[in-house]
Amino acid sequence: MTDLLVSTLTQGLVYALISFGVYITYSILDFPDLGVDGTFPLGAAVTAVLLTRGVNAWLTLPIAMAVGALAGLFTGFIHVRLKVRNLLAGIITMTALFSINLQIAGSNLTIDRGTDTIFTSAPVLALMGGASTMVRKLVVSFVLVLAVKLALDLYLKTKSGLLLRAVGDNAALVTTLAKDCGRVKILGLVIANALVSLAGCVVCHEQRSFSATMGTGQLVYGLAAVIIGISAMRFFSDSRAANRLRRTRGLRWLSTPAGTTAVILGSILYKLCIQAALSMGLPANMMKLITAVLFLLVLVLSGRKGEAIIHA
Numbered sequence: 001m002t003d004l005l006v007s008t009l010t011q012g013l014v015y016a017l018i019s020f021g022v023y024i025t026y027s028i029l030d031f032p033d034l035g036v037d038g039t040f041p042l043g044a045a046v047t048a049v050l051l052t053r054g055v056n057a058w059l060t061l062p063i064a065m066a067v068g069a070l071a072g073l074f075t076g077f078i079h080v081r082l083k084v085r086n087l088l089a090g091i092i093t094m095t096a097l098f099s100i101n102l103q104i105a106g107s108n109l110t111i112d113r114g115t116d117t118i119f120t121s122a123p124v125l126a127l128m129g130g131a132s133t134m135v136r137k138l139v140v141s142f143v144l145v146l147a148v149k150l151a152l153d154l155y156l157k158t159k160s161g162l163l164l165r166a167v168g169d170n171a172a173l174v175t176t177l178a179k180d181c182g183r184v185k186i187l188g189l190v191i192a193n194a195l196v197s198l199a200g201c202v203v204c205h206e207q208r209s210f211s212a213t214m215g216t217g218q219l220v221y222g223l224a225a226v227i228i229g230i231s232a233m234r235f236f237s238d239s240r241a242a243n244r245l246r247r248t249r250g251l252r253w254l255s256t257p258a259g260t261t262a263v264i265l266g267s268i269l270y271k272l273c274i275q276a277a278l279s280m281g282l283p284a285n286m287m288k289l290i291t292a293v294l295f296l297l298v299l300v301l302s303g304r305k306g307e308a309i310i311h312a
Helices: 002-028 036-052 057-081 086-105 122-128 133-155 159-169 171-176 181-207 218-236 239-246 250-255 257-279 284-301 306-311
Strands: 108-110 209-211
Touching (some): 002 036, 002 133, 002 159, 002 181, 002 218, 002 257, 036 181, 036 209, 036 218, 057 086, 057 181, 122 133, 133 181, 133 257, 159 181, 181 209, 218 257, 218 284
Antiparallel strands (some): 108 209
């Protein structure tokens, strides 16, 4: 039971990186980026190939973020410069990345057990050599997610971060400040897709494998985690935070440090719900159906339509 809980917590932390990317695009930018389902396996594909070729495990993290950033740049360029609607721009990127991922790593690629990952690298073993593999995965994942959370919190307080938040709320205001809204949107997509690709990279390290279909449904997961997180934070927050939340507009609250915390919480709770469903005897090949049903329940229980939750 303890091992199952540790494994679920690890999964929730790792997939929180996807939710970070989704919350930037949907909550802050108000941009339905369907390219997430292609960017996630892109990070995993690049990581799998690099690891099999002997590249240092920790070096794969920034490389995966770089290729994910390029995918976000491509989506932003199509939308901003070529004037393609945001929804279609994401679909184009997702479709293109499916073929690119196949060219990079094929349909499946397994990493040999003798190859070091970030969880079995020399620095980690030196610090936690006596810990089990599951504990190492949990600790390393927690440190990575915490570092990303703190970096996002700091960035959103900078001038660039404030402009990013303003574009989703009031693009006209950004224009009056003599700033290019298009460039700000592209920057947001670059950051979001870099984080999603990083998630794919870490999952590849954790599972020691890549599959061309592993990105299917990741957008739904990210959205559900964000919505669950905001609902949970509403329920557990103290009176002051609750009053402040009521004065804000929906998910715009997620532009605060409490928002990134909600994303992590939502991701963990969502994984726990899925694991509970599997523990009740539901077959593993029903995972996507379980995910879809759970997402529907989240939307219904929230008392709002999905569109209203995302864009409120």
